[in-house]
Amino acid sequence: MSATQGAPVDRTREPAPLQPKPFRFPAVTRAGLANGLRVCVATRNQLPLVSAMIAFEYGGTEDPAGEAGLAVMTSRLLSEGAGARSATELAEEADQLGLSLDHASGWDSSAVRMRMLQQNLDPAMALMADMTLRPGFAESEFERERDLRVAEIQSDLDDPRSIVIERSSHFVFGAHRYGTPLAGTEDSIRSLTAARLKERHAQMYRPGIAYLLLVGDISADEGVRLAERHFGDWQGSVAPRGAVAATPAPAATRIYLVDKPGSAQSEIRIAQPGVTRDDPDYFKLLVLNAVLGEAFGSRLYFNLREKNGFTYGAGSNFQMRRGRGPFVASAAVGTEVTDKAVVEFMREIRGIREIAPTDAEMRDAKGYLSGGLAVDLQSNGSVADRISETELFKLPHDHMDHYRDLILAVTSEEVIATAIRAIDPDHLAITVVGDAEKIRPGLEKLMPVEVFDVAGNPK
Amino acid sequence: MTQRHAPHFPIDTYKLANGLTVVLSEDHDAPIVATNLWYHVGAKDEEPGRTGFAHLFEHMLFEGSAHVGDKAYISAIQRLGGDVNGSTGPDTTNYSETVPSEYLPLALWLESDRMGWLLPAMTQEKLDNQRSVVKNERSWRYDNQPYGLWLESFLELSYPEGFPYRHSVIGSMEHLDRASLDDIERFFKTYYTPRNAVLSVVGDFEPDEAKRWIEAYFGEIPGGPPTPRVQARFSGQAGEKRREFHDPVQAARVLLGYHVPAIGDPEHYAASVLTDVLAAGRSSRLYMEMVYRRQIAQQASSFVYPMELTSALFLDGMAKPEGGHEEIEAALLVEVEKLQQEAPSDREMDRIRNQIASHQYHSLQTVNGRADSLSEAVTHFGDPSRAFSEVDRYIAVTGSDVQQAAQKFLKADNRTVITYIPSGKEA
Numbered sequence: 001m002s003a004t005q006g007a008p009v010d011r012t013r014e015p016a017p018l019q020p021k022p023f024r025f026p027a028v029t030r031a032g033l034a035n036g037l038r039v040c041v042a043t044r045n046q047l048p049l050v051s052a053m054i055a056f057e058y059g060g061t062e063d064p065a066g067e068a069g070l071a072v073m074t075s076r077l078l079s080e081g082a083g084a085r086s087a088t089e090l091a092e093e094a095d096q097l098g099l100s101l102d103h104a105s106g107w108d109s110s111a112v113r114m115r116m117l118q119q120n121l122d123p124a125m126a127l128m129a130d131m132t133l134r135p136g137f138a139e140s141e142f143e144r145e146r147d148l149r150v151a152e153i154q155s156d157l158d159d160p161r162s163i164v165i166e167r168s169s170h171f172v173f174g175a176h177r178y179g180t181p182l183a184g185t186e187d188s189i190r191s192l193t194a195a196r197l198k199e200r201h202a203q204m205y206r207p208g209i210a211y212l213l214l215v216g217d218i219s220a221d222e223g224v225r226l227a228e229r230h231f232g233d234w235q236g237s238v239a240p241r242g243a244v245a246a247t248p249a250p251a252a253t254r255i256y257l258v259d260k261p262g263s264a265q266s267e268i269r270i271a272q273p274g275v276t277r278d279d280p281d282y283f284k285l286l287v288l289n290a291v292l293g294e295a296f297g298s299r300l301y302f303n304l305r306e307k308n309g310f311t312y313g314a315g316s317n318f319q320m321r322r323g324r325g326p327f328v329a330s331a332a333v334g335t336e337v338t339d340k341a342v343v344e345f346m347r348e349i350r351g352i353r354e355i356a357p358t359d360a361e362m363r364d365a366k367g368y369l370s371g372g373l374a375v376d377l378q379s380n381g382s383v384a385d386r387i388s389e390t391e392l393f394k395l396p397h398d399h400m401d402h403y404r405d406l407i408l409a410v411t412s413e414e415v416i417a418t419a420i421r422a423i424d425p426d427h428l429a430i431t432v433v434g435d436a437e438k439i440r441p442g443l444e445k446l447m448p449v450e451v452f453d454v455a456g457n458p459k
Numbered sequence: 460m461t462q463r464h465a466p467h468f469p470i471d472t473y474k475l476a477n478g479l480t481v482v483l484s485e486d487h488d489a490p491i492v493a494t495n496l497w498y499h500v501g502a503k504d505e506e507p508g509r510t511g512f513a514h515l516f517e518h519m520l521f522e523g524s525a526h527v528g529d530k531a532y533i534s535a536i537q538r539l540g541g542d543v544n545g546s547t548g549p550d551t552t553n554y555s556e557t558v559p560s561e562y563l564p565l566a567l568w569l570e571s572d573r574m575g576w577l578l579p580a581m582t583q584e585k586l587d588n589q590r591s592v593v594k595n596e597r598s599w600r601y602d603n604q605p606y607g608l609w610l611e612s613f614l615e616l617s618y619p620e621g622f623p624y625r626h627s628v629i630g631s632m633e634h635l636d637r638a639s640l641d642d643i644e645r646f647f648k649t650y651y652t653p654r655n656a657v658l659s660v661v662g663d664f665e666p667d668e669a670k671r672w673i674e675a676y677f678g679e680i681p682g683g684p685p686t687p688r689v690q691a692r693f694s695g696q697a698g699e700k701r702r703e704f705h706d707p708v709q710a711a712r713v714l715l716g717y718h719v720p721a722i723g724d725p726e727h728y729a730a731s732v733l734t735d736v737l738a739a740g741r742s743s744r745l746y747m748e749m750v751y752r753r754q755i756a757q758q759a760s761s762f763v764y765p766m767e768l769t770s771a772l773f774l775d776g777m778a779k780p781e782g783g784h785e786e787i788e789a790a791l792l793v794e795v796e797k798l799q800q801e802a803p804s805d806r807e808m809d810r811i812r813n814q815i816a817s818h819q820y821h822s823l824q825t826v827n828g829r830a831d832s833l834s835e836a837v838t839h840f841g842d843p844s845r846a847f848s849e850v851d852r853y854i855a856v857t858g859s860d861v862q863q864a865a866q867k868f869l870k871a872d873n874r875t876v877i878t879y880i881p882s883g884k885e886a
Contacts, residue, residue: 009568009672009675009676011526011568011571011572011576011676012526013526014535014565014568015564015565015568016564017561017562017564017565018560018561018562018563018564019561020490020559020561021490021559021560021561021663022490023489023490023559046488047820047823047824048820049820049821049824079741087751088742088747088751091740091741091742091746091747092742092810094740094741094742095739095740095741095742095743095810095813095814096742096809096810096813097813098813098814098816098817098818099817100817100821115817115821116817117816117817117820144751144754147754147779148750148757148779151710151757151779151780152757154709154710154780155605155708155709155710155757155777155780157709158605158707158708158709159604159605160603262707263603264598264602264603265595265598265599265602265603295534295537295538296533296534296537297533297534297537297538305592305595306530306588306592309588309591309592309595310595311592311595311599312592312595312596312598312599312600332595332598332599332603333595334594334595334598363538364534364537364538365538367537367538367539367540368537368538368539368540369540370540371538371539371540371541371559372539372540372541372542373540374489374490374491374559375491375540375541375542375557375558375559376540377489378489378491378824378825378826379821379824379825380824
């Protein structure tokens, strides 16, 4: 519909879309240095900005038993003195260059990310190379960061959202690495030493398992030249890591109630081992989750927020890792409706395996996933994240070009079949953090309840 | 210091006959477009006994209007893969959508319908449902969060009875219980008028086409009565105020709040840069001194809460679990004194300016980031070009301006101190 001056539009009907314009994922030039470092450059030069990332195929999943947090602490120390720079000098230089700087480990990878004005590219890459190749791991710097990490872990005990995530992981995964926080526990962090971090860095931060991404106002030639200049002399590799250990499901669905007296709300997190990132049904899983609990129109959101007013927001997700990260459905709900909310959660979790998505649900979920690429990929950093996923999980290089078509091909029957395979309502850990005195009686009417304090001790 | 200038984005501004200000900024880099609508009304415009109403009202705008179905606003955008947002502040209420560019007519239809045809679709049931959602939001964001009530507490303590900033945006749940459909109608007719709004459209569109649609969708909405403006003037705080929370938290925390000039005042820029000297980046003073060198804090920050009648500036230090609040307060005050006694060096100011310039560029990467800046600039300054030139005002602040701002505003009698003391650790 096209409006002309003086002729009012028909506002009783939703206007039809104009002719769509294609969106193409930015072209990525890939190159490799002799030392094995992979280099990917995507040129986008509307603004004089560049996002850079160097990532390693090494993450918290590889932390040895008793050393949870080793990968996280190792990456955390990269900024605390490197090359000829003290920690203070490094911080001053990053700020002088106006860099936004982030260095962290996830379950599957460790990365240093920077975004910068194009004019500061060379000194910024020099800083990145120092942080990555030549971090100091001085004893005093380590002790300070360790003590800070311990303080953060203790302060997290105040935050019901932190508590429910940590406890839920424990109830779902137990002794598996996924059952202990990525960033470690007070005990595991206290067991680490500066020497141990230094050793781990020397072992894992090698070009053979690394890739450098440059996105923004930079040409492919310039990117490769910068990579050679700052990372060319570096050597070494790491044996390929093995598969992630299996993650058995909880024996039966039950409620784990974590007592936090005086809570103004209850945090509910329902979880079980989910799927891996290389699951062949990846696109079906995306559509399934969009219907169940991702967008505002999803079943969980509609039921718990819009229909029942139990919560400010409810949702679900599959945390896809190399191993089977959790499938999670969660919300913070009013104390007095905690048991009712659990009932509604279970209704929708069972329902997604039984009630085929309607045409409208399928249309909305697919539109949500496929239409938004251009919206999601506005910043250089978001483009870099997509390229990083391609590299890390060894996805086909052109997979972003087919993303839209593969989403649109998913059928309602496939969603049901995938839900039956990927979600098991009889083996869920339902973790609730709230005021036990008020919510325990209602929950006990639903199923067996075990009660703990916030530190994890049975009550 | 290399002078950097913001990149040039085109700006085309005009008004419809009903008073709606329209700002267009064309950009064909990606096939997307942002529509961004600011209404010049916020929590400060609420009637006595109705705190929290402006925010509840924002929720009602997503509940459907005469030609758009119940609860259809958000799903209409999300099913295209678009982003949709609403937010309420002390002075303004903002709505935005970013959509694939073929859906610009849809976005304009949605925004115009709730500006012109909201009331026919309003029901008691919708009001009750969103009241319940907002109560959950308050619990989730504030009441069930450690340290969640510090800002509300600052506002109550530091502004006089009756002053329009004395309450939080989320407001009182008792007041919300009293909100009626009559309140909805009165608020809508008073403030949700074309003359009290600015529409910014940024991204991939053809200007002539976009102008025709904007006229077609928004042009027939009546302009409405002149918008009342709160006339209150803040005459300053008479003496230090203090409040202690004895809460079941692990770590002590101290917030120092000071009154600083309103948005747009020349001294507002100095106050903002002052907080950057204290807390922007890891080389900033609070981090270096309290977290790095002395290791008494796990976090330290400083920021301005910008408002249009008067603003507030905060210093915030969180102790380690074993540390005390006295030490944190003293350390924050030492940094205040240092700034009062000596202007930051050129080198330090350079570092701050580079961070400000870099941050500005990054905020321009998204079409809605630009649209938001344009709507903001029209609302506060009546001049959209300030969306891209405000950065120059921050960069022009000198070390001596920062020192003078510290001397003038960071004084004890202009201060409110909020202290959290872990209740489990008291004797």
